[in-house]
Amino acid sequence: MIEFVNVKKVFEDSGVVALENANFKIENGEFVFLVGSSGAGKTTITKLLMRETNVTEGEIYLNGNDITKIPDKEIPYLRRKMGVVFQDFRLLEDRTVYENVEFAMRVVGATKREIRKRVPEVLSEVGLNYKAKMLPRQLSGGEQQRVALARALVNRPLILIADEPTGNLNPKTAMEIMDIFEEINRMGTTIIMATHAKDIVDTMKKRVIEVSDGNIVRDEMGGVYHETV
Amino acid sequence: MKLFKVRYAFSEAKKNVLRNGLMSVASLFTIASCLVILGVFAIISMNVNSFTDKIEDQCEVQLYINAGTSEERVNQIGEEIAKIQNVKEASLFTKEEMLDYAKKDMFGEDAELLSGFEDDNPFSDSYKIILESIENTGETVSELEKIADVEKVVNKQDIVNMVMNLSKIIKRFSMAVMLVLLIIAVVIISNTVRLTVFNRRKEINIMKYIGATDRFIKGPFLLEGVIIGFCGAILAFLAVFWGYFALLKYVGSLSIGALELIGIWSISPVIAVLFIFFGCVIGVLGSSISMRKYLHV
Incomplete structure (x- = not known):
């Protein structure tokens, strides 16, 4: 379970208040959309979760542990509990699909045997096992996002964080990707997705947390995209 | 650290060196040049010491x-x-x-x-x-x-004093020159590694999100510096060895008594250890400075 308790984030260099008095809980296995205009504070929430930045005030609990207090050297181990997918895919261009996914396992010290078993398995889950030897530039945008998804999933994370994962995709491909996300969620992985994709949010009818000027202005089960403020 | 991580660090470091070909070669030659000058002063210092010892024996x-x-x-x-x-x-x-x-x-x-x-x-x-x-x-x-x-x-106190003073001056001058050269070498290698860090920023960013530890991310960059430093040391050693060998051959017939130069086989191990040590230290220092400034993991 994830819990934000009175979280405030002020960026020291600019003095901008990115998040103010944020309080919410996300249960294990939930699918949550973070919506709001650009600069509202959605990405700040994902960055705080990954400890890419730390809170100014408040606590963030992950399964009962306050992650704002963990020492820097423990951050990599926190991140191993999470998978992350970005709008721009962030694949290694000089490595094949297989190597991109394999790399994520190698980084965390998986054995060759584990890698040989798990990588084809996860590529199959995202429907890309037949393109394992291709380079990212030989793939369509949707396929590249699937590779990024496979990489995020390969270490069986508890939480999958996605920042505008369909931002660079056409509506049809975006829906295909969302089907995969839904399938992953059905398997028990918690999904937190920051998005501007109104159609997707409205269609999927999941929990919606709306952020506006750093404040949580709406937290609605089975919500839609509309902006409150 | 698992074998894979060591192998990974070495293979990535090798790739970094090759990717930055021209910059790596420039760094390597700069370090080699610094070490050659360091070696020349070390050899002068060693010979002056030996000369002083001989004078002491004959005092x-x-x-x-x-x-x-x-x-x-x-x-x-x-x-x-x-x-x-x-x-x-x-x-x-x-x-x-x-x-x-x-x-x-x-x-x-x-x-x-x-x-x-x-x-x-x-x-x-x-x-x-x-x-x-x-x-x-x-x-x-x-x-x-x-x-x-x-x-x-x-x-012969005057002669003795003169040699002792000369020896002290050479030692101090050598130390000052070595220090300046070492700083230059560290700055150059730091710039080379900085270039690699910049070129690989995307990969580093991905590794961070995947959950790679600092050591895993930094290892290849540290090794890149060490590889350049080590290769520079080997190059410098070969140059100094050849140069001193030629010098000994040239002045061999002129060497008399206390003025006789130290043999190449007595000097070589000292110079080799000195060069490899300083080469690696320069590499580690250069990489560390660069990583501290530009690699925030």
């Missing part, structure tokens, strides 16, 4: 006894000399021996000019004294001068 003082001193007293003076600290050895050189020496070695064919001096020998009896340590020469000479019937004590 002698000449003690002259007043004319007319009895043979018994001369022998007694010998015993008194032997009791003084820092005296290693004292050998008597009688005035008759001195006259013979002058006739044979100084006047040669004109030795007859000295005939007739046998009855009125102008030389004095003297002791040639070898000292234990060159540094206490002044005190020892004062002690010797206090002995009764001693006319004068002549020593």
Whole structure:
């Protein structure tokens, strides 16, 4: 379970208040959309979760542990509990699909045997096992996002964080990707997705947390995209 | 660290070096040049030390006894000399021996000019004294001068002082030059690694999100610096070895006594260890500075 308790984030260099008095809980296995205009504070929430930045005030609990207090050297181990997918895919261009996914396992010290078993398995889950030897530039945008998804999933994370994962995709491909996300969620992985994709949010009818000027202005089960403020 | 991580760090470091080909080569040659200069000063320093040691070994003082001193007293003076600290050895050189020496070695064919001096020998009896340590020469000479019937004590303190001072100046100058060169080398290698960090920022970013540890991310960059430093050290060693070998060959026939240069096989291991140590230290320092400034993991 994830819990934000009175979280405030002020960026020291600019003095901008990115998040103010944020309080919410996300249960294990939930699918949550973070919506709001650009600069509202959605990405700040994902960055705080990954400890890419730390809170100014408040606590963030992950399964009962306050992650704002963990020492820097423990951050990599926190991140191993999470998978992350970005709008721009962030694949290694000089490595094949297989190597991109394999790399994520190698980084965390998986054995060759584990890698040989798990990588084809996860590529199959995202429907890309037949393109394992291709380079990212030989793939369509949707396929590249699937590779990024496979990489995020390969270490069986508890939480999958996605920042505008369909931002660079056409509506049809975006829906295909969302089907995969839904399938992953059905398997028990918690999904937190920051998005501007109104159609997707409205269609999927999941929990919606709306952020506006750093404040949580709406937290609605089975919500839609509309902006409150 | 698992074998994969070590292998990964090495293979990535190798890739980094090759990717930044020109910059790596430039860094390598700069480090090699710095190490060569460092080596030259080290060799000069070692040779000056060896030269000073040899002078110390040969350090002698000449003690002259007043004319007319009895043979018994001369022998007694010998015993008194032997009791003084820092005296290693004292050998008597009688005035008759001195006259013979002058006739044979100084006047040669004109030795007859000295005939007739046998009855009125102008030389004095003297002791040639070898000292234990060159540094206490002044005190020892004062002690010797206090002995009764001693006319004068002549020593090579001026030469000794000059060599010692020269040695100190060379050592200090070498240290200053080495320090400046090491700083230059560290800055250059730091720039090379910085370039790699910049080129690979996307990959580093991905590794961070995947959960790679600092050590895993930093390892290849640290090794990149070490590889460049190590290769620079090997290159510098080969250059210095060849250069010193040629120098020894060239001046070999001129080497006399204390001026003889240290053999190449005595110098090589010291230089090799010195170069590899400094090469790797420069590499590690350069990489560390770069990572600290530009690699926020």
